[in-house]
Amino acid sequence: MASDHSNPPKNFREFLQHERSYMIVFGTLLVFTGITVAIAQVDLEHDYNMFHGANMTLGLIIATFKATLVMLFFMHLISEKQLIYLVMGFTFFFFTGLMGLTVWAMLDYPKLTTFFM
Amino acid sequence: MEIPFTSKARPDTGLYNAKVAIWLFLASEVMLFGALFSSYIMLRIGAPEGTWPLPGKMLMTFPGAFNTAVLIVSSVTVVLAWASLKFGNFAQYKKFQAVTIACAFVFMGVKAFEYHDKLTHYAIVKTDGSVWDGHMVQQDDQSVTITIHAHEEEGGHDHDHDHAEHAHDDEHAGDKHVNINAYLGVKGIKGFEYNVDEHGHHVDGEVTIPRSEIAKITNYGPQHSTYLAIYFTLTGLHALHVCGGAFVIFMIWGPLAKMWETDPERYINRVEVSGLFWHFVDLVWIFLFPLLYLL
C-alpha cells in the first residue's frame, strides 16, 4: 500500500499511479457487480442444468469475494496488526456460531406438520 | 491529564486508541447485522410455500445496482482522501471527501425513491375476491384510484413460469410472484385483475374502486410480508449507518478540519477511522444487494 511518503506525487495522475492498487480493486468491484447482476438474469439451475441453488451459491461467492477485496485493501486488513486479526477472528467465529447453530437448530426440529405451522 | 496514545501508536500493540476502538465497534456491528442476516435466512427457509417473492421480482434491480456502484465509488474516494492526507495534500483530500459526501446524498436519494415506490404501491382485495394491484393515484372517503400496471414481458425471464405453475393457479399471477392468499390473509381470493385492451393484452390504466367494494387494502410496506419486513429493516438500519457515517465524515471534513493545523497526525487518524466505518457500511451493502434484489 501507500507506504512510501518520502516522495510525494507531483500531480493527480502521478497520485493515481502511486495508488493504483486502489484503482484496480475499484475496477474489479465494479466489474463483479455487473457480473452479479448478469448472472441473476439467468436461471442456472433450470436453464443450464446446474445444481439446486446454483444462483444463490454463485451470488454469495461473488459477494464474499467483493467483501474480501474491500476488507483486504480498502480496510488494509492485508497488513494489519495481530491484535485486530485476533478480535475479528473471534467475531467471525461467533458470527458463524450464531448463524450456523440457529439454522441447524431450525432445520433439526422434528417435522410434525410443516415448518413452523 | 492527558490520555496516552490518542495519536501515537502504543509500541507493544502498534495501534492508537481509536483504531482499536473502531475495530471493536465494527466487531459488534458484524454481530448486529449478522443477527439480521440470520433472521433473513430463517425467515426465508421457514417461509410457507410460495410466500417468498421469486428472485429479483419484488424490487427494481437498476436502482439497487446503481446504489452499489455509488457506494463503491464513495469507498474509493474515502481511501484516496486518506492517502492524499498521508502525502500532506489537504486540498485533494477535501475534493475526494466531498465526492464521498455527495455519494452519500445520491445513495439516500435513490433509497428514498425506492421506499416511496413501495409505500405508494397498493394491493386491494375487493369483496368479490378479485385483487387489484397498482400505485396509488388518489384516495378519499368514497373511493380509491390506482394505476394498474400491465404484465411486463421482460426478456430472459421464461423461468418465471416454472415457478409460477406450482405456486399459483392463476395464469397471470406469475408476475405478482407471491401467493396472495398467504400475505393478504383473506379467504376466497380469485386472482389478479388487469385492464385489458380489445386484443386481450394487458395495458396500463387507472381504476377507481369504491370504498364499499374494498375488503382489504394494504400497501407494500413492512407489514405486507416477512420479505418486505426484513427488506425495510435491513435497508433502514443500513441507511441509518450511511447517514451516521456521512455525518461523521462531514464533521471531520468541515467543522473539525482545524485539527489538520494543530494536530495533523490525529486528524489523519480520524479520517482513517471514519473511513473504516464507511467501508464497513459498503461491505454490508455488498451482501444486501444480491440477497434482497437478485437472489
Place this chain on the structure above:
Amino acid sequence: MQATTTADDITDAHAHDEHHHEPGFWQKYIFSTDHKVIGIQYGVTSLAFLLFGFSLIACMRWQIAYPGQPIPVVGGLLEAILGEVCAGGVMQPELYNSFGAMHGTIMVFLAVVPLVFAAFGNYVVPLMIGAPDMCFPRLNMASFDFFFLGCVLMFTSFFIPGGAAQAGWTSYSPLATSIPTDGQTLWLIAMVLLITSSLLGAVNFIATIIQLRAPGMTWMRLPFFVWAQFVTAFLLLLAFPPLETASLMQLMDKVFHTSFFLPSGLIVGGSPSDVAGGGSPLLWQHLFWFLGHPEVYVLILPAVGMVCEILANNARKPVYGYKTMVYAVMVLGFLSFIVWAHHMYLTGMGNTISAFFQTTTMIISIPSVILLTCLFISLWGGSIRFNTPMMFALAFLPMFGIGGLTGLPLGFAYSDIHLHDTYYVIAHFHYVVAPGTIFGVFAGIYYWYPKATGRFMNEFWGRVHFWGSFLFMNAVFQPMFAQGMAGIHRRMYDGGATYAGYADPETGIVSVPLKFIEMNKGITVAALMLGLVQIPFILNFFISMKNGKKVESDNPWNATTLEWQTPTPPPHGNFDKEIRVYRGAYEYSVPGADADFTPQNEPRNAETKTAEDDEVAEPAN
C-alpha cells in the same frame, strides 16, 4: 513499529498535565468525564434500581403467599398511584405480570449488570491497570447517559395506561406483541438504549485494558478482576448486538405491524390476528438467548473477579493457580456463546441439536468449577482476616457453588422436562445471582469504600448486614428447590393455591401436596426480613461517608494492586506519581520480603530483577 521499546516511550505518554482548574458542581458530578465519578453514578443508579426491583418482588411475594388479600401498607399506595390494577390494595393479574416482567428486567439490565460491570469496572479497572482515565472519557459519559435514559423510560412505563411490559423479562413473541400495552414499546426502546450503552461501555473497557496499561503491566500481571472485566466486556460486545437486532425487530412487529416473530394463522384472544404471518416465534428465542446465556456470565464473572481480589488480600496469600484461572475465564467466555439453546429444550428441538447443546453445557461447567476450586484452594494455609468484605467473599463461594451445581439438572434435556419453568429454575439462578453476585457486590462495596471516601464502613453493622442477608437469602431460596421439584410452576398468580392438595380421582395421588404451597408463607416472611436487614447497610453506607473511621494510609488493607497506590480519594487523573509495574498482582507473604505484601509498583532489587523488567511491556506482535 519496533519490536522492543524503552520505558520512556510509554512513560512520556503517561506524563500528566500540571495545570488544574476546579470544575463546577454540574461538571464535576453530573456531566463528568472522570471514570470514578461515572462509576459512582452507575453505582448509585443501579443500587437504587436494585432496591426498586426488590420492592416489586416483595409485593408479588405477598400475593403468592396470601392470594387475594390486600397488600399491607403499600397496597393502598399502589391503588392510589396505579388505579384499578391494584383495586382495594389487591394485586390484579395484570399488575402481577408486569411486576414480574419488570422485576426480571430491572434486576438484570438496570441493577446487576450496571453494578458489577459498569460501576465497579469504571471505578476500579483504570486504577488497577495504572491508567489516568478510560480510553475515551466522553464516550464513557455518553454510555452513562444512554443508560440513564433507558432507566427513565423503563421506570416511566409503569405509569402509562396499560402499565409496564407484562411478557416476562424474556419478552417472548407472540405474547409480547399481543398484550395491548404501550409498556412493551417503551420496554423495547429502553432495551435498545441500554444495549447501546453497554456496547459503548464494552468498546471503551476493552480499548482501555489493551491500550492504557501502565508500563510493565503485562497481561499476566493483570489482577484477575481486570481479566474478568476484559472477558465480560467481550461478552457484552459480541452477544448484545443480536438482542439489539431482535429488539428492533420486535419493535417493528409492535409499531409497524410486521410479522417477524408472528406465525401464519396466529389467533389472539379467540380471533385471527390481522397480520401477514410467516414469521417465526423461535427466531426471537434464539436471538434472545444468544445474548441471554452470555449474560449469565456477564452477571457472575465480575463478581468472581472481585471475590478473587478480596480473598487474596484477606488470606494474605497469592491466588492459587492464577494462570489457570485466566485461561479458565477465557474458555468460559468462549464457550458461553455456544450453549444458549439449553434454555429452549422444551420448544421441541430435535435430538441432534439438543445433544450438541447438552454437551457444550456440560463442558462449560468445567471452567466454572476450575475458578471456584482455585478460589477455595487459595484459602488453604492462609492467615485469614475476617472482616466484612471477607465474610461476603467467603459466603459467595458456597452460594455460587450451590447455584452452579443445581444448574446441571437443567442442562440435561431429560431432567429439564420436569424442572423447566418451575420454582427450581428460580431457585437455581437466584442462587447464582442473589447470594452469588450480589454478595460479591457487597464485598466489593465494603472493600473499595475506603478508597472512594477515605473512611471505613462500620464493621459491627456490616456483620449484622452479612449474617442477616446470609440467613434470609437461604431461607428464601432453599425451599424453592423443593417447591420446584414438587412441580409448582414459576408464573402462577396465586402461588399454586388452585392446585393445592388436588388428588387424582383414580390413583389418589396428590399432584401438589399442601405443604409445598404452605412454604410460600415462610418464603415471603424471609423475603421481607431480607429487605429489613438491608436497612443497616443503607444507613451504614451514607452515615459512614461523614462519620466512618478514617483510613490511616492510602493502602488500608495492605493490598498489592495499583488502585491502592493513588491518593485517597483518587483525584482527576488518578496517580500523583509515575506508575511502573515490576511484579505480579498477588505478592502476599513472599518469603524474604520486608512486609507480608509487596505492591506491584515496588521495584525489584538487582538480584531478583529479571529480563522482563527491562522491557516495559510485552514485545510487539
